[in-house]
Amino acid sequence: MTSPAQGWEVVIGLEVHVELATRSKMFCACPATFGDLPNTNVCPVCLGLPGSLPVPNRRAIELALRAALALGCRIPPAARFDRKNYHYPDLPKGYQISQYEEPLGIQGHLDLPGEDGEPRRRVRIRRVHLEEDTGKSVHDPEFGTLVDLNRAGVPLIEIVSEPDLRSADEARAYLEELRDTMLYAGVSDVKMEEGSLRCDANVSLRPAGSQAWGTLVEVKNMNSFRSVKLALEYEAERQARLLSEGLPVRRETRHWDEREGVTRPGRGKEEAEDYRYFPEPDLPPLALPAAWVEEIRTSLPELPAARRRRYQSLGVRPYDARILVAERHLGEFFERAVQAGAEPQAAANWTLVEWQAYVKETGKGLAERPDAPEKLAKLLALLARGAISGPVAKDVFREMLETGGDPEAIVAASGRQQIADEKELLAVAREVLSANEKAVADYRKGKRNALAFLVGQVMRTTRGRANPEAAARLLERLIEEG
């Protein structure tokens, strides 16, 4: 993908829907589980049967507040539910219960993490509101449209950003940071592939440097982080092409076609729709007492941004800190290793390289290897005090994961303690020197890497046990001594 044509600035705002991790639906007691047989989690309320009434799920309100607080939103003393009126087969009541004029969170923000660990952009959050999900329609050319109402009434929050994003890359970064924040806050399992995180975007272009707003196009149907980036790149490009040719951009809703890699106009109806919002008379205003809000605020765990800052303050490189926070299971491994006394950057390296490789290869994780972080800490201690060499440490790490053994015991049993004592290394060094006269000669001519070769030979002969620095020092001295 090429970047948008020169001279245009892309302006993007995102509307993100996140399904809340409740056990039951928003306004009825039906299970909110995913993947059940169609229409098995339904009742008079979520089917919109005549005479049924909604009663809000307290946990859903709590989770929505958590989300809003995690995004730094202001929580008003009361919120209100409204009806959003439109007809669709997967919307049983003919209206969606949502929040229009008085959402439960306003004026928040989310910082996009930058390469150097400093926020690269602060994206303002306009509002966070609570609503109910719709069901699912499957369009079959032969059988017509089939409707499953299991998802109808599952609690959702909608997070609306201000148009503060300036590229498809930023949009993707925002979405990832938002996902991580929701995951850490315990609001949702945020699985885009299961539809528990969904994203629509408003995209417009304006001449670089201008403060004016261009014509807004809404882009829907982006089903992965990757497709968000691709769709928005495509859309920005499309608008830039039109504008550069002096053609107008139409205000419309377009759908991302993943297969073709293009956005297409949606049903014309979406523009014509008039949602006729009005206060939901079946639900009294939602009082949000300050004490309750504070209780939720103080119960929020450490969020990604704070965690990254903490890791960096421990001495972890910004890039590593980002990955440890984004990959929560790695972060947990790392945290525990550090808690057990491991030096943070070393722990980060080992987590991101050795442990991650092990997890990938074996499919095993902390659940199967519950004491692995503590063992890693012990192993790193051995390494730090020179008891073993780096290469040996890698082998010991694998072995301790496989056998569950203690690193010290493994090292002792295998006789692979590091040899740093020059007296012990002397014989090996002499042998190596006499067997590699050409290298010795090269070194004398000033080829520094000849020494590395000789050290390697010592390592090979000791099966990795020699301390490389000690070996180098000894070899240098022996060569000088002639």
Added chain:
Amino acid sequence: MTQPIADEVVRKVAELARLALPEDELRALTADLARILERVARLGTVDVEGVPPFSHGALLESVWREDDPRPGLPREAALALAPEARDGYYRVPVVVRRDGEEKP
């Protein structure tokens, strides 16, 4: 007195409300609505300066339920009410895309 509601508005309203009406009914409806709205215009005589719109009266207590899932209606009972069902789904006629279609 000017007509308080135009034919096109009623047509648009009928469309929003998903009500198919024959032409003569639509005209009759327009006439009825015009008369009703003429009467409703009396609302304009009330001084409501500074009065907020009523929203929920005295209801202020938040009522909610705990997050305890319970089984609802058996699928067979739910689908038995439906005009048409298939393979455990509600079936409706195809969603035909209306105007605004264009190929890129």
Added chain:
Amino acid sequence: MNATELSAREIARLVALRELSAVEVARAYLARREAVDARVRAFLHPAPADEVLRAARAVDEKVARGETPGPLAGVPVAVKDNISVEGRPLTCGSRILEGYRAPYSATAVRRLLAAGALVVGGANMDEFAMGSSTENSAYFPTHNPWDLARVPGGSSGGPAAAVAAQEAALALGSDTGGSVRQPAALCGVVGLKPTYGRVSRYGLVAFASSLDQIGPFARDVTDVALALSVIAGHDPMDATSAQVPVGDYVRAAEAGVRGLRIGVPRELVEADGIDGDVRELVAAALETLAERGAHVEECHLPTAATALEAYYVVAPAEASANLARFDGVRYGFRAAAGDLEAMYARTRGEGFGREVRRRIALGTFALSAGYREAYYLRAQRVRQKLLLDFQRAFARYDLLAAPTSPTVAFPLGERVEDPLSMYVNDICTIPASLAGLPAISVPCGFSGGLPVGLQLIGPAFAEETLFRAAGAYQDATSWHRRRPPLGGLAPAGGRRRG
């Protein structure tokens, strides 16, 4: 003695004492229904006799086992056809729900059944409770038992007529803008609209959710008080149902009116179209209350003069959303069509009757972009102002009094073609509805052989005060003991034992 002559309270007392069996009561009422309903047509879905008798037998067995059968043991109740009774048809008087059977019961119905009541059928109504004459039923009109050529009022015309014609001892209706009180007045029975939130709306098919309340009908005040005490109270299934404790309404109905201050809003008594006889009978009723120790004086409720206009914006607006679910997808009628949009529009165009379509259109309009502020929001401001008027009035008065209906029952067909002439029937009942206040209609005389109702309006949750005044008035008069000229009672059943 025939059981159809007894009050609900008397039936329950005798059944509990085993002096009368619920089966005898059921037989008497079934016979009465058989004798008169072909003329009155109160029921859309009369419960099959064997079902009623089975329920009656269950009550008798309970009594025989020595269990307490409940405060409404063996009492036959008609239920308006917009209140769900599990397994029974529920059409709301509409074609769009033809063939639908409720898969669950309304909370009010569950409470009635738990109290030992017998549901004797789904009673006729204006389609989706929109109307004041029951002529908007998609099936057939109900006839006023006092004059079969006239309307019973509406929208709860079926329940009101069923009670007046002694086809049921009690009935449940729903009142959105007067739909219990006005037919009660026109049929010469007592009807109550409780405070908004007093009775659970769960299972009541919504017309205008911020106004709807289920309310009881009976032939006397005490029975209405008894019925309310059974159905009132918080329901976790209705977020708008109040947590206010339920009062002792039956006792209140006997407590007397002495010392109560009653205001008579000039705007409701002098409103356009109020019949001279009605005005005089209401004035006479107020004199009776004064003689019994109430202080009665004129007062003002300025915004009540435009309550009707506010109502005919707010109620249709809410209805337009509430009726959106009738779309031919999950239940009810579906018109044949090739694509979804055509299916929606034809199903709704054909399934709803003319008045319902009119109100959906009106409400959709009032909420639509460009008109919302001028109509919906303005009407809600007027409504808020009316609420303040009531608050001021209730700072000085315990109750307000007015006619229930501006006229007596009018001939069938007279107003059905003219929506506005129908709407003005609600002019006296709408103000209490908009303000969510409790109001009761009690028979207060006859004009040309047709009943007239006195309306009493109380502050929120002051049903006990309403029952004090209504009970005292009834105690001083005998209007409620008159019976419509429907001819001889059915001979069978209801004889006292021993």
